[in-house]
Amino acid sequence: MDLYSEIILDHYKNPHNKGHIDSPTCKADEENPQCGDTLSIELKIENSVVTEVAFNGAGCAISQAATSMLTDYLKGKSIEEINKLKPDDIYKMLGIDISPGRIKCALLGLSTTQQAIKNHNNASKKD
């Protein structure tokens, strides 16, 4: 079962950055209605850089591992860098071939993160 490499299983069983952070500056919730995965991402953004991140939710190994890996990557990155992330970057982190049926699972973390940043930008505009 190549799909479930040691590293993916490890992130699934012991996810990094799972939980909540104190006073996040933005967050977003997304759902993958087909399989019922839910995900919420909390970010603390200071001077356009992510300083803290946490995620919560339930889902399959691919969505959980991808989000766990992504959240590790996010720390210290600028909004600009994060907005530039493409699906391929996530596939590279996972290090496996993603079949069409699992694309949504793999990308749930990325789309939720980018939504959180949008929420952040919208909120800052209002200030």
Next chain:
Amino acid sequence: MIDPAQIKKDFPILNREKNGKTLVYLDNASTTQKPKQVIEAITNFYENTNANIHRGIYDISEEATALYEGARETTQKFINAASKSEIIFTRNTTESINLVAYTWGEKNVQKGDEIIVSMIEHHSNLLPWQFLAKKKGAHLKFIPIKDDLTLDIEEYKKLLSEKTKLVAITGMSNVLGTIAPIEEITNLAKEHGAHVLIDAAQTAAHQQIDVQKINCDFLAFSSHKMLGPTGVGVLYARQSILKKMPPFLYGGSMIAAVELDSAEFAKPPQKFEAGTSNIADVVAFKSALDYITDLTFNEIQKHEKELYKYAISELSKIEDIKLVTPPEDQAGPVITFTIKGIHPHDIAEALNSENIAIRAGKHCTDPLHKHLGLIATARISLYVYNDKQDIDRTVEALKKCIKIFA
């Protein structure tokens, strides 16, 4: 007696291999595989008789018409409809149900009327009624399920009233496998003057249907879930109702006479089959019906029940598996389950790596999953070519999956 080893030989796709392992196909509730008899019927039609129907004054058109109408007659006999003209070919169950909602429903359901469905409906037998009810100011009522995952008929009786215009119910749940007592449900509805639609998408492949005995007004099913090609659905509707139903789609093939500013419609079933039909697939659908008829429902059910029992007993031995199934005597060959700590997608993916196909997700029944408090489930669904080895390989793969994720 059904010999799956023999039957497997009729299904070319079951020879497909991955890493030296042959395909185990356990997603039959989604769509079944096709025997070579059906595949050959399609090829044969296109190679030898292809022409449009009901119009050409030449040999192949007349032959094509005879084959198409022959399929209608076989379908009529298959469900014991009183007349051939009660059989309308559509694209699938979903279209059949929508046809009823858009024509009969549009004309007969009024403000304040009630439509009864159940908690276990597939979206295809829920959304058309949701939509109709909203449009008309009518109300949807739901037959609940009991803790044992069967329909609560006592609650159903309380829902029925003079306001009930339609009861639309599935013959078998595509998730729980629960078989609904459709005759009893229909009789009760009739006492209140309501019409009854049976969603037989999951029933038609497994159970003898007799529409006159059930006494339902409408019954819908799909060719592709019973060994036939995709793109063919059936709507049975009682003749007296069909005669008064307005058309669904307008255009060629459904008219008797046309003026520039008016038209007279053809009689049923043509009235409801506008445009060129899916002729080749309807013709091949007949071969699927013949295949099932040759096996006989008696034998099909014996085989399915035995295999179902075997699968349930093997799966029950695995501690982390939780079955979502009704009592055995009310269950069709569908086994839905969850595994503690493993998402159904991961179960399906793990099985796929062993070349075993099962379904994972919500199976087009979001409200039911919500009711059961389940995000998603995994589902095994059986048919005539499945055998004990298929179950054994699945159980082995599930054990392996549990080990990996534990």
